[in-house]
Amino acid sequence: xxxxxxxxxxxxxxxxxxxxxxxxxxxxxxxxxxxxxxxxxxxxxxxxxxxxxxxxxxxxxxxxxxxxxxxxxxxxxxxxxxxxxxxxxxxxxxxxxxxxxxxxxxxxxxxxxxxxxxxxxxxxxxxxxxxxxxxxxxxxxxxxxxxxxxxxxxxxxxxxxxxxxxxxxxxxxxxxxxxxxxxxxxxxxxxxxxxxxxxxxxxxxxxxxxxxxxxxxxxxxxxxxxxxxxxxxxxxxxxxxxxxxxxxxxxxxxxxxxxxxxxxxxxxxxxxxxxxxxxxxxxxxxxxxxxxxxxxxxxxxxxxxxxxxxxxxxxxxxxxxxxxx
Amino acid sequence: xxxxxxxxxxxxxxxxxxxxxxxxxxxxxxxxxxxxxxxxxxxxxxxxxxxxxxxxxxxxxxxxxxxxxxxxxxxxxxxxxxxxxxxxxxxxxxxxxxxxxxxxxxxxxxxxxxxxxxxxxxxxxxxxxxxxxxxxxxxxxxxxxxxxxxxxxxxxxxxxxxxxxxxxx
Numbered sequence: 001x002x003x004x005x006x007x008x009x010x011x012x013x014x015x016x017x018x019x020x021x022x023x024x025x026x027x028x029x030x031x032x033x034x035x036x037x038x039x040x041x042x043x044x045x046x047x048x049x050x051x052x053x054x055x056x057x058x059x060x061x062x063x064x065x066x067x068x069x070x071x072x073x074x075x076x077x078x079x080x081x082x083x084x085x086x087x088x089x090x091x092x093x094x095x096x097x098x099x100x101x102x103x104x105x106x107x108x109x110x111x112x113x114x115x116x117x118x119x120x121x122x123x124x125x126x127x128x129x130x131x132x133x134x135x136x137x138x139x140x141x142x143x144x145x146x147x148x149x150x151x152x153x154x155x156x157x158x159x160x161x162x163x164x165x166x167x168x169x170x171x172x173x174x175x176x177x178x179x180x181x182x183x184x185x186x187x188x189x190x191x192x193x194x195x196x197x198x199x200x201x202x203x204x205x206x207x208x209x210x211x212x213x214x215x216x217x218x219x220x221x222x223x224x225x226x227x228x229x230x231x232x233x234x235x236x237x238x239x240x241x242x243x244x245x246x247x248x249x250x251x252x253x254x255x256x257x258x259x260x261x262x263x264x265x266x267x268x269x270x271x272x273x274x275x276x277x278x279x280x281x282x283x284x285x286x287x288x289x290x291x292x293x294x295x296x297x298x299x300x301x302x303x304x305x306x307x308x309x310x311x312x313x314x315x316x317x318x319x320x321x322x323x324x325x
Numbered sequence: 326x327x328x329x330x331x332x333x334x335x336x337x338x339x340x341x342x343x344x345x346x347x348x349x350x351x352x353x354x355x356x357x358x359x360x361x362x363x364x365x366x367x368x369x370x371x372x373x374x375x376x377x378x379x380x381x382x383x384x385x386x387x388x389x390x391x392x393x394x395x396x397x398x399x400x401x402x403x404x405x406x407x408x409x410x411x412x413x414x415x416x417x418x419x420x421x422x423x424x425x426x427x428x429x430x431x432x433x434x435x436x437x438x439x440x441x442x443x444x445x446x447x448x449x450x451x452x453x454x455x456x457x458x459x460x461x462x463x464x465x466x467x468x469x470x471x472x473x474x475x476x477x478x479x480x481x482x483x484x485x486x487x488x489x490x491x492x493x494x
Contacts, residue, residue: 141404
């Protein structure tokens with residue numbers, strides 16, 4: 001190796017330059033390789049991601065809490081101004097809720113008597129794990145967020161994540177003390193749901209946009225804006241009747257759902273363990289299902305309908321409320 | 326040898342600060358802000374860090390740091406692993422080739438350069454994401470994110486410029 005003083009580029013510089021170039025190409029290839037491995041759902045990529053998330057989770061948790069505190073102070077100031085109106089609104093709401101309470105009590109009693117008559121087995125009891133949200137959703141790249149609860153707290157893949165308002169998403173990726181929640185708006189999210197009034201079943205598919213769409217509805221289902229969507233409990237992943245959203249617009253091919261939960265305002269969520277193993281154990285968990293079940297805007301009308309029309313008739317007395325978890 | 330040791334530690338801490346600042350930028354961009362609509366268009370803060378330090382102090386922002394920053398961004402934001410890494414490595418390569426264009430010019434030239442490179446990065450990210458999902462992702466949020474990044478750049482560039490002058494000397 002020739003060593004020279006500062007001045008003209010030496011052989012060492014040339015070698016260093018070459019090495020740098022190789023490193024550059026190598027790292028780009030490595031990044032591409034990682035993407036491919038991730039696409040193929042390799043465990044090692046998930047494991048690396050989990051480790052990194054876990055390492056940074058305590059920092060993010062520590063920052064998220066004061067940020068929340070500041071925000072809550074600001075909120076309090078705003079609420080002070082709107083105190084009068086808020087009071088009026090709450091009084092009205094309270095009256096309405098009291099009526100509902102009476103109705104609910106009556107129905108609960110009736111329900112219990114009928115259950116006794118039928119020797120009905122209720123579903124498994126749920127256990128909850130509250131967790132703080134420590135990251136925003138991934139913006140344009142993914143609709144998911146980190147929560148500060150993981151394997152340590154008994155969180156498991158596929159468990160439902162809810163708030164008082166409704167379904168947030170499900171756990172997709174756990175680390176020791178943090179885990180990732182796949183929101184219902186994510187492109188990879190498919191939730192078995194039903195229309196509450198007609199009990200028509202379908203799949204709610206996310207699109208990486210604010211509003212997921214309903215697909216796979218039985219032919220002849222009548223949907224209209226304002227219909228409530230709840231989980232159907234099919235597939236054994238989620239319990240039945242968790243509120244999801246309301247239908248906000250219907251056109252020829254797409255049925256859009258506005259979720260009840262605004263994912264950008266989440267602070268604390270609940271991870272629910274219903275004791276259902278469901279279809280979502282690690283070996284069968286496939287988040288990358290083919291995307292062709294989202295209906296295309298342009299669709300050639302098929303003149304011949306092979307399947308006979310099925311009309312979904314609402315069962316008598318089917319208009320019960322979803323049980324608040 | 327004590328003073329020499331402390332001096333070395335001090336120098337080391339200063340030299341590692343560009344990477345450290347970029348890591349802080351990543352954390353800032355994923356922390357929940359609870360501002361409605363903000364999350365989907367949060368500016369690409371880490372990209373600004375990569376851009377600034379590659380232009381002004383490439384000696385303190387080596388290629389492995391770019392790679393590590395990309396991996397960190399991907400894993401915290403939940404993006405497909407490797408996506409942002411490829412984007413950052415690409416702009417790193419482009420900037421190293423075009424560094425003379427930026428050095429010693431006014432801030433406007435720097436901003437113009439950033440806007441061009443950021444646009445390229447946004448398009449690349451969008452293409453990669455669409456290819457990954459085998460599904461055309463809506464381009465609207467990418468566009469807004471690009472505009473947000475443009476708007477935020479002067480503020481961050483000022484902070485990082487001050488840092489560069491006072492800490493790195």
